[in-house]
Amino acid sequence: MATSATPVTLSVVVPLYNEEANVAPLVERVAGILEALPEHPSYEVILVNDGSTDGTAQSIRAELERRPHVVFVNLSRNFGHQLAATAGLDVSRGEAIVLMDGDLQDPPELIPEFIERWRAGYDVVYAVRRSRKGESAFKLATARAFYRIIRLLTNVSIPMDAGDFRLMSRRIVEVLKRSRERHRFLRGMVSWAGFAQTAVEYDRDERRYGSSKYPLSKMLKFAIDGVTSFSDVPLRFASYLGFTVSTVAFLYAIIIIFFRLFHLGIPEYTRGWASTMVAILFLGGVQLIGIGILGEYIGRIYDEVKARPLYLISDIERS
Ligand code: UDP
Ligand code: MG
Secondary structure, three states: OOOOOOOOOEEEEEEEOOOOOOOHHHHHHHHHHHOOOOOOOOOEEOOOOOOOOOOHHHHHHHHHHHHHOEEEEEEEEOOOOHHHHHHHHHHHOOOOOEEEOOOOOOOHHHHHHHHHHHHOOOOOOEEEEEEEOOOHHHHHHHHHHHHHHHHHOOOOOOOOOEEEEEEEHHHHHHHHHHHHOOOOHHHHHHHHHHHEEEEEEEEEEEOOOOOOOOOOHHHHHHHHHHHHHEEEEHHHHHHHHHHHHHHHHHHHHHHHHHHOOOOOOOOOOOOOHHHHHHHHHHHHHHHHHHHHHHHHHHHHHHHHHHOOOOOOOEEEEOO
16 A cells, blocks of 8 residues: 555646546546556556535545545635646655546546656656547637637747646656746646657547536636736737827827918818717727736736635545
């Protein structure tokens, strides 16, 4: 039986939120694949219960009793996917750490290939989705737009169509452990870390049981986290827009003064309330957008300054 002193080569970290029916098949598949490996590594499967409201905790406890190498991390409430993953990474002890979703959309069959590449010297092996089954056209389109926008606005090169399913070496996880930002965009933080990174392609399966925990509102929040954690382009966008509008206004003023000075009469397009209204509304809109962008960043500064713990663990059990 693995005690906390046993060296662990591979940690598999799985955040779980209302995945009661997925836990058993997931652990079964992961354990089966790892134990079939020729030089089968010592491993642990870290199951993080992210404040589930269904029977996920019971399902995890059943696994604890049924088999070795299981670690149950129970969070005090729902903290969200990225923070639940962070909790699992913090608890992990392996030399290599695989992060994967608990809904069997990330096939554990890729893990042997991850390990092979890691043994060949890579620090990060991430899985890139060649295709995604069973997801709506809307989800596909928004996911696509998301990766393109991130790439456009940020200066770290975050690989396209790669989720959080990946293997990381111990030193990458140590980098994450030292980066305690609250609005976490893990895949961006991993790209930022550098070292040798490589991709493995795969076909993304359908979610096995239950439904996606990423509705549009959460996806949007996640996208804003991704952009604001890695880019100050939106902040500068407000000043660019300000400069552009001021320049146009200045040229316009010169034209009006010119007409006035040389008694050319007031041109038709400078008269009337229509042009005034357009200018006021346009400027009002631009200012509100600018304030909104400032607000996004200030809200994040506020969250970071409070420096609360990222998550709270209510208990950890190991089999
Ligand atoms: N998840 C979590 N906490 C949450 C939401 C999701 O731990 O608040 C887990 C979820 O159980 C799953 C993974 O994060 O293992 C990815 O979530 P999901 O499959 O809903 O996302 P999608 O694949 O639809 O993007
Ligand atoms: Mg999923």
